Amino acid sequence: MSEPLLQAVDLQCERDERILFRDLSFSILPGTVARVEGPNGSGKTTLLRMLAGLNDAWSGNLLWCGKSRSAQREEFLRNTLYLGHRPGIKPLLTPMENLRALTAGRRPLPDPVLRQALDGTGLTGFQDVPCRNLSAGQQRRVALARLLIADEPLWLLDEVFTAIDASGVSAIEQLLQQRAAEGGAVVVTTHHDLRLPGMQRIVLGGGSTDEC
């Protein structure tokens, strides 16, 4: 388990003729939670999209399990779960239908499991209401339900605490910690003051990484 899942070597990213970060190197080992930190506009989301494979305007090397990621696209995608600002929830579909559509393309799960996951995010009773009738936080929770049933070892979560209430936030913190204990790896960007024991920090704007 000591081999890094994802390794970044000398990443450099330029956006609008401005260098967001350069010489950025870090390793994401199984069993770690890494938090990407930095002020607004420092490139946190850009970095996460790079890691997810949604941005190719960068130079440097990204290694998946020790080998170049671009050479093993499908292996990488199979084992990575990315949740962005816009998590892919269709307003016209119900939480159940959304969750079913999002999981069926990767690993189909029986309905009771999906229902249980929605229950687990506090959406009991809302499973069959169209998502456009739900609040922003509830819609977020539909996307987060994916985390409860995801078996991808690497999670890339962008602003995962947005619009979530206090009890939800602590539940997610617990989930991330539990995930790391099980051997999963999580990279999060957040402005929420996330403090988990052994959390790895990737600091943008300063361009260094360290352990806290």
Add this chain to the structure above:
Amino acid sequence: MNADCRPALTLRQDTVGALAAMQTVFARDMKVAFRQRQDLLNPLLFFVMVVTLFPLGVSPEVSFLREAGAGILWVAALLSVLLSLDHLFRHDFDDGTLEQLVLQPQPLFLLVLAKTAAHWVLTGLPLVVLTPVLGVMVHLDGNSIGVLCLTLLIGTPVLSLIGSIGAALTLGLRSAGVLLSLLIIPLYIPVLIFGTGTVASAAEGAPAGAYLALMGAFLVLALTLAPFASAAALRISLFNG
């Protein structure tokens, strides 16, 4: 949040088959479309309106309509497909579904093909179904209506497939409408020429087989090349978004 339904953590070596993933995409698009029927009716209504306005605006003469009818129907069908193209990826782009689509461990062009197929079933196919009614209205004879339906049946998927390239390319732009038309119309022209040409030659009693075979070739060409181009264009639009 409890998490007692989680399997153990290992690297996954397998995933669902490409066909199952395509089915999921297709089914979701159909479901979303039927929840928003207004969007479904728009291109159809446009098609019917354009065709009904021609006799009123130009001439209700039987001889004129019989001659121009097939062309009118083809142009109206082409424009109404064009009208619906912007919706093909736009909603998915806005709510993040497209990101998740690109990140699925499947060849993207197959998923794009599934989306395009859904688009055709929701816009092109209803146009073909409506054509006989409107054909009678513009005084086409039975044989011409049959050939016209056949050309539209082969032609509208080509329109959807070519259109998907333009829709994907203009996705990152705020107002894509005009650019989309400018990009796509030149590529639609050959389909239109052969589509109406088939009906014209059939009306003169010539066999339409050769024309139809050429249209079939268009379809095969679009079917094999367009999904790749759209998938590449989608990546560009998403990566810059």
